[in-house]
Amino acid sequence: MYNSEFPYCSPGLLSTLHARGRRLLPTLLGMSALLLLQSCSLLLDFDECATDSDCAGAGVCTEGICKPPPTEAVINIIAEDTTWTADKVYLLKDVITITSPAVLTIEPGTKVLAEKGAALVALPGARIEAVGTRQAPIVFSSAEPVGRRRAGDWGGVALIGKAKVSREDFNLRINADEQQPIVGGTDDNWNCGTIKYTRIEFGGGFVEGDNALNGLTLAGCGKETTVDYVHIHKGDDDNLEIFGGSVDIRHILLTRAGDDPFDIDTGWHGTAQFLAIQQDPVGNNSLEIGGLKEDHTAEPLTDIKIYNYTLIGGQGGGDIQRGAHIKEGARAFMSHGIIMGHHTVGVEVSDEASIQGARDGHTVVQHTLFYEVGLNGDSYFHAGASVPADPGSGDAGLDAGSEDAGGTDADTNSDPGGSEEGEYFDQVAYFTQPGFNNIFGEDPGIERPFDLTNPSWVPSATHTTGAAITPPPVAEGFDPTGVYLGAFRPGEIPWTEGWTDYPLN
Structure with missing residues (x-):
């Protein structure tokens, strides 16, 4: 097939060579045209096709030959029900908004490319129904040629709804020249649509001026929204950001984000299960779990539950790299997890409201294996933080000159927060209490984390299974078969197989 990096390998030439290959090949091999064939050799496929499925998702079957699908430019607002099909490539030329009550349906195997500054945004009342399959995932990617694609090449995909958020008059800054979409409302069952078996690559870029999006943005989306089997790769900012709402997410893979793979704020009160994260070496926190920055008591509070998660750090890079940072009044219940490879700490709670929430038992990290965390490999938590800490600091409780603390060997008289006032909160003692059943310093047995x-994800069963690990609660919408630590069942083929990809550029 045609590849823009080899312009002399035109579709016409390739079609001719394909159709006449058996007759021309002996002659060509004896001519200087051999050089041309060698240049094109990686692009030729002499297998004939009968249907589009024979083209392995890389083209359409035309006159018995796999050919690149035609490209359709998308330049206008989508104001009526529209379907995108796999026999075309859709090219986003700008910020494309879908307005109420329109529904954009994207069929399995469809590829959507985006130019600089482009994005796809479903406004409140509109929906995106993007349902791929394991064999034919939907792909959103950069319009730059393979080899020249970079994080931040385009904006990303955003779904906006009217579920509860903690900020009044909340809008997403998308286009400086138009009225901004208002986020949130009172309907926690709000349906923003479906994103399933879908990859989103090289997003997180600016859409206009200083306004940027994330790979996937969910803002005010409710319980009827479906986000399942989604891979977001190489976003320039966050790969996935959830602003409030109550949407539940399942089977989420986040790899190589430029900032935080998963950023949570403004009162998300949903759940996640089967969450896998691999950080870029320059990335920050695997999970950034925050509330409303300007008011840490604003309701709804960020209050989430996560079961079956694997958080893999970048082994260096960013100034601060935690497994999870809980701040701004947020609360988090995390269970059945693996946290490894973060060079700062595994989990940190900071600022007065979040620390008080942990003290009251609203933040829990249990049934989690910590391995190779911190500069010395055993610095799982900072020794503590005082209450009150500075609520205006996103990193209260962290001092670059303080000593990390792991296990039960912490200096419990130290105060990494640097505050001389307030009641001391010992994070090491809290997260290592026996009732949480956490495991420290044991290798989970992931071969290429x-x-x-080409990362591997599946751990060994040695330290990730056992009678002490209870089933996730089915009454709260979790899959009760996840009776193991991490996002992947030991000894089985990972749920990422067959539909994900990890391109460098």
Whole structure:
């Protein structure tokens, strides 16, 4: 097939060579045209096709030959029900908004490319129904040629709804020249649509001026929204950001984000299960769990539950790299997890409201294996933080010059927060209490956790299974079969198989 990096390998030439290959090949091999064939050799496929499925998702079957699908430019607002099909490539030329009550349906195997500054945004009342399959995932990617694609090449995909958020008059800054979409309302069952078996690559860029999106943004989306089997790769900012709402997410893979793979704020009160994260070496926190920055008591509070998660750090890079940072009054219940490879700490709670929430038992990290965390490999938590800490600091409780603390060997008289006032909160003692059943310093047995192009995910069963691990609660919408630590069942083929990809560029 045609590849823009080899312009002399035109579709016409390739079609001719394909159709006449058996007759021309002996002659060509004896001519200087051999050089041309060698240049094109990687692009030729002499297998004939009968249907589009024979083209392995890379083209359409035309006159018995796999050919690149035609490209359709998308330049206008989508104001009526529209369907995108896999026999075309859709090119986003700008910020494309879908307005109420329109529904954009994207069929399995469809590829959507985006130019600089482009994005796809479903406004409140509109929906995106993007349902791929394991064999034919939907792909959103950069319009730049393979080899020249970079994080931030385009904006991303955003779904906006009217579920509860903690900020009044909340809008997403998308286009400086138009009225901004208002986020949130009172309907926690709000349906923003479906994103399933879908990849989103090289997003997180600016859409206009200083306004940027994330790979996937969910803002005010409710319980009827479905986000399941989604891979977001190489976003320039966050791969996934959830602003409030109550949407539940399942089977989420986030790899190589430029900032935080998963950023949560403004009162998200949903759940996640089967969450896998591999950080870029320059990335920050695997999970950034925040509330409303300007008011840490604003309701709804960020109050989430996560079961079956694997958080793999970048083994260096960013100034601060935690497994999870809980701040701004947020609360988090995390269970059945693996946290490894973060060079700062595994989990940190900071600021007065979040620390008080942990003290009251609203933040729990249990049944989690910590391995190779911190500069010395055993610095799982900072020794503590005082209450009150500075609520205006996103990193209260962290001092670059303080000593990390792991296990039960912490200096419990230290105060990494640097505050001389307030009641001391010992994070080491809290997160290592026996009732949480956390495991420290044991290798989970993942073969290639830090491989950026071909990572493995499945752990061994040695430390990730056992009678002490209870089933996730089915009454709260969790899959009760996840009776193991991490996002992947030991000894089985990972749910990422067959539909994900890890391109460098």
